[in-house]
Amino acid sequence: MPWIPPRLLATLFALSLSFCSxxxxxxxxxxxxxxxxxxxxxxxxxxxxxxxxxxxxxxxxxxxxxxxxxxxxxxxxxxxxxxxxxxxxxxxxxxxxxxxxxxxxxxxxxxxxxxxxxxxxxxxxxxxxxxxxxxxxxxxxxxxxxxxxxxxxxxxxxxxxxxxxxxxxxxxxxxxxxxxxxxxxxxxxAGNWLPSTQGQEITVPTIDISDDAARQVVVARGTKDVYQGHPTTLLMPDGKTIFAAWTYNHGGACGPLKRSDDGGLTWSELIDVPDNWRTVRNCPCLHRLVDPAGVARLFVFAGNGNMVQSISLDEGQTWSEMKPNGLRCVVAPITILPIAGGKRHLALYHRGAGDKDRPPLQLWQSISEDGGLTWGDERMVAAVEGANPCEPFLLRSPDGKQIMCLIRENASRLNTLVMVSNDEGETWSDPQEVNSALTGHRHCARYTEDGRLLIVFRDVAKLSPTYGHFVGWVGSYDDILAGKAGEYRVRLLKHHGRKLDTGYPGLERLPDGTFVATTYVGYRPREKNSVVAVRFRIEETDRIAAEASPGNATGK
The missing domain is CATH 2.60.120.200 (Jelly Rolls)
Structure with missing residues (x-):
């Protein structure tokens, strides 16, 4: 072997390292x-x-x-x-x-x-x-x-x-x-992927009231040409006036807005709104926010990208143009929760890579100090490796001391997720899976008169008998945190349209205990989606669940 100078050997060795993959x-x-x-x-x-x-x-x-x-x-x-x-x-x-x-x-x-x-x-x-x-x-x-x-x-x-x-x-x-x-x-x-721990079996009864047309009120009928989508609702303090806002087409133009003066039994014609509402896309969300001085305003938040908002100062008779509020979202906040004794308001929403609807998705929050007129700095509060958290819904614990956040998991690897805050949204627990019985998209919850929870959503539990339809879940706050299945589930409306294209809801409880659950749905075959409300009392579904599976449905 020929002699090679040491300096050349060192050079060759360094070059060999530079070519390593x-x-x-x-x-x-x-x-x-x-x-x-x-x-x-x-x-x-x-x-x-x-x-x-x-x-x-x-x-x-x-x-x-x-x-x-x-x-x-x-x-x-x-x-x-x-x-x-x-x-x-x-x-x-x-x-x-x-x-x-x-x-x-x-x-x-x-x-x-x-x-x-x-x-x-x-x-x-x-x-x-x-x-x-x-x-x-x-x-x-x-x-x-x-x-x-x-x-x-x-x-x-x-x-x-x-x-x-x-x-x-x-x-x-x-x-x-x-x-x-x-x-x-x-x-x-090993990566920080949140493991799936809850399984996919549905272990509680699922009842069905979707064939009872007497419970159903059509807010806006779809046709072969017209698609009505993504409603939210707002019940006013009088306990009978309800507003509903929605879009034309899937995630499409805002603009449609109606009012019911009798708890959702009948609905007005379309309410006049500024023309620029129709330039805004995606899932308008209705809110009534009260500022620290006690002034109440109605809001519609919407947008995919720049979040925008419109304000009514006369209880929904007239509305301002949509204007950017400085926040960035994919879907506007489903819930905006009063915190600090009502002096501030907490909003959670999601966005992904490049502030767009691209995975991995993350949850962000902002706080308003003036009843929703302006919003503070945004901060990211939840990111889950191997999952896509989105469309968070906020509710308080029965004693009011804790905030729960239910989270859609859009990678479809895990069940719905939940996290909690014990300090008014300053910090949050790590997201964890809930039971498969509550797995869905776009949760909306209200308490029953006896302190249980009714939560409505698009059913995406993989082994559910009502997969792809509009359903409700009945159980307790503690059931959710303990990973329990709750008491029972109920199909509220059958969906006859495109797969999973239903279930974005509003949910209101009237003073007499009647629940009004409103969603968009393929109401009849060969029609595009309609906005439809379903009316029922929890005592009615408790009874049906008990009759369907004695000993399992434990309605109080």
Whole structure:
């Protein structure tokens, strides 16, 4: 063997290290190898094996590596292809809400999320680096507090990185993504995914009053052309006036607003509102807020992006134009809760990567000091690795000392989640699963006269006999925190429309104990969704539940 000078040996050794794919002595995880899933978990639609690799598509679909990166120095390698470049928002997700995107606005590469100052930065045309249906290698490298992103060995981003990369997911979004290799190397942890502990069996009776047309009042009828969607309601202090607001089309234009003067038995024609309501999209939420001086105002909050609000100073006779209030949301707050003896108001809502409806989703809150006219700084209060918490609903414990938050889990990996605050929203417990009997979307709750809870929602419990319909749950506050199934469930309305396109509700309890549960629903086959209210008393459903399953339904 020829003699090699020591200095040359040192140089060759250093060069060899520079060409290594991963840091020396690093742990490695082959999440996808040879186009076959090895160590991955999935949100949303299933991925499928193809000759070209593991293929996934669809909004909300994510393939997550089974372990996360917990150290500062690491490398992620993904060898993949995308079927198109057309604003698909396909990306690699890492940490809490960070994305490196392949195909954003104007078909540009982008980064976004807390690691990038909660802003979206575009990095140049996607097609300058990648082409549809052509395989490329993307690498994320963290080293000494810096992040480098490369495509086929060419740097497309470099900047500071304050935290480890965390959980890594592949997100096709509006593209079809085909993956041949997905590998992590560095200091790896088990990840902080909240485990599923509650199971999916429904162990309480489910009764059905959905065929009783006498209980039903149509607030706004859908037709073959007109879709009425996403209502909320507001019961006024007189105990008989109810307002209902909703949208045209799914998450569509606001504007429809009606009033009932007899507890929801009959409804007015559409109330005149400012024209700019129709420029606002997504799920208008009605609230009555009283400021510290005792002045009551009605509000409609809405928006997907900039949250906007309209105000009525004359108990709903006239309304202001919608105006931004400085908050950012996907869906406006379902509940806004008085705190500090009514001197302040607490609002919770969700948003995701880039302040959009993109996983991973997080819960944010803001507090108003003036009865909802203005809102304070936002702060993130819940993020759950491996889950997408959204559409929180707030209610107080029976003694008023604790605030409970029920949370939709939009990754469909876990049951509905719950967290609590014992200090008026200053701090929150870690979210945990509730029993599958209460698993749903868009919960809305009211107490019964005897102190139990009635909670209505879209049923998404996977083993439920009423999956995809509008249901109610009856049980106690303590049942929820203990992970118990409660007393019984009740189907309120059958849904004849598109799968799961129902169940965003309003719920009011009248002075005589009658509950008025209002939702949007495919009321009749071959019609688009209608807004429909269901009326019942808890004594009636208690009796039906007891007759259906003696000894199980324990109505008081």
């Amino acid at each position: 991963f840091p020396v002595f690093a742990e490695s995880l082959h999440a996808i190898e040879g186009g076959v899933a090895q160590e991955v978990r999935f949100d949303g639609l299933a991925w499928k094996s193809t000759e070209s690799g593991l293929q996934g598509h669809g909004i909300g679909t994510v393939a997550w590596a089974n372990r996360s990166i917990i150290g500062p120095d690491a490398t992620v390698r993904v060898r993949l292809s995308l079927n198109e470049l057309d604003h698909t928002a396909a990306s690699i997700s890492f940490g809490y809400g960070n994305q490196f995107g392949f195909d954003g606005k104007e078909q540009a590469l982008f980064v976004q999320g807390p690691a990038f100052g909660n802003a979206t930065t575009y990095l140049g045309p996607a097609k300058s680096k990648i082409q549809p249906n052509q395989t490329f290698l993307c690498e994320l490298k963290s080293d000494q507090g810096r992040l480098q992103i490369l495509i086929d060995g060419e740097e497309v981003y470099e900047g500071p990185l304050a935290q480890p990369l965390g959980s890594i997911g592949l997100r096709p979004w509006r593209s079809s993504m085909t993956v041949q290799e997905f590998t992590l190397a560095g200091d790896l942890g």
